Amino acid sequence: MYILGMLLAMQIRFVGFQHVQSGEHMAVFLLMQVFYFLDWVKYQLNDTNVWLYISPCTGRFYSLLDPTHAKPHIPIIASVSEHQPTAWSSFMFDYHILLFLFPAGLYFCFKRLSDATIFIVMYGLTSLYFAGVMCHSLYFAGVMVRLIFVATPAICLISAIAVSATVKNLTSLLRAKQKVPQTGSSKGPGSSKASSKVTLDQAQPFQKNGAIALLVGVFYLLSRYAIHCTWVTSEAYSSPSIVLAARGAHGNRIIFDDYHEAYYWLTQNSPTDAKVMSWWDYGYQITAMGNRTVIVDNNTWNNTHIATVGRAMFLWMVRIGGGVYPVIKEPDYLVNGEFLVDKGVSPKMLNCLMYKLCYYRFGELVTEYGKPKGYDRARGVEIGNKDIKLEHLEEDYTTSNWIARIYRVKPPTNRL
Secondary structure, eight states: OHHHHHHHHTTSTTTTTHHHHSHHHHHHHHHHHHHHHHHHHHHHSOGGGOOOOOOOOOHHHHHHHOTTSHHHHOHHHHHSGGGSOOOHHHHHHHHTTHHHHHHHHHHHHHHTOOHHHHHHHHHHOSSOBTTTTBOHHHHHHHHOSTTHHHHHHHHHHHHHHHHHHHHHHHHHHHHOOOOOOOOSOOOTTHHHHHHHHHHHHHHHHHHHHHHHHHHHHHHHHHHHHHHHHHHHHHHTSSSOTTSEEEEOTTSOEEEEOHHHHHHHHHHHHSOTTOEEOOOGGGHHHIIIIIOOEESSOSOTTOHHHHHHHHTTOOTHHHHHHHTTOTTOOGGGGOBTTBOOOSTTOOHHHHHSHHHHHHHTTGGGOOOSTTSOTTEETTTTEEOSOSOOOOSSEEEEEEOTTSSOEEEEEOOOOOOO
16 A cells, blocks of 8 residues: 555656655655564564563653653652752743843844744744743743753843844944935925924934933843853852852851761771662762762662662652552651641651651750750751660761761671
8 A cells, every 4th residue: 555655646746756765755664664574573473472662751751741740650750859840030040131032032033034033933932831921942941940951042042133133223223324404495395394304303313312322221231141140150050069058147158068078988987898878869979979889879760779768768758769669658747738847747757767867966966046956947946856766777977067977777686
């Protein structure tokens, strides 16, 4: 049937031999051959001897199409911070005035349609979201924080078109020569035309003054945008995630280098064959900087290993662990839909391993003047249990700012 259809299509004048010369049609022909070859193999062999597997789309792809897919089905994807939906403040923080120049750039592109402008418009506006409010690139950028870079090139190009067209129009007003009206009496129907020319010529100085003011405003906004980009680059995107920075009460910069401190301690004080159980976020860092083997790392291909570690932890780890081990129920760790660590903490949360490891000996620490011992500054509450006892673990090292803590597994007791 394919050969017959190809021969019939070749009878059409503008099709001709394209069916046998173009790669698109030959690709379909090859796919048909593969399909019928597999069908012939299935006919020759038993069904049990024929096994064909095509891997499905990954969870990240489904999360792009449906932002709510990952949370109930694949919590490990939703647990990654850069996979979270983008807040509107992030758009303003990263794009600044480009958010306002982008619609203007689309207007100028549609005003002067060409192959180049159509390509740019299709790049930034391929499909609509929320009744035509957001473009395709912005949709993906809104679904995941990490995909905000997808929209960045399109927004920069289209915003640059808006700035270029605006500056070009304003400079054309400045270059326009002022016409000097001719003096003399004018009578008849031509007098009204002469008076209108005089009025337009008299309005040109005001247009030039307005153009100068608008040009100054444009360059001022661009300079503020450059300053903002420099500040964002230095403050938000220059510090590695392993080093935490903050501002003190007097504006001085404070560096928290606890992770380096903990990894260096691991290198110097732990056995070379030690196995480290941490959350997968820190797997590559411990392997590279601590030179120790980890149970789970950032290569999240084995969900069972990650779920096993998640059985001992809470928050997102509870959801990930519950995806493999149904015995873990997230509502058991919640109080009125919230994760609490103060006196209202749930019994499951109070007895979970991660709560004990985080707040072991924390009740002896004064974190802020005028606050009781064991006050959690991050959550603004006093912890619920200040007398935590460990049975199978012992504390080995705690960094200077109590950000990273290292525990050793006690040797098992002899059994009678």
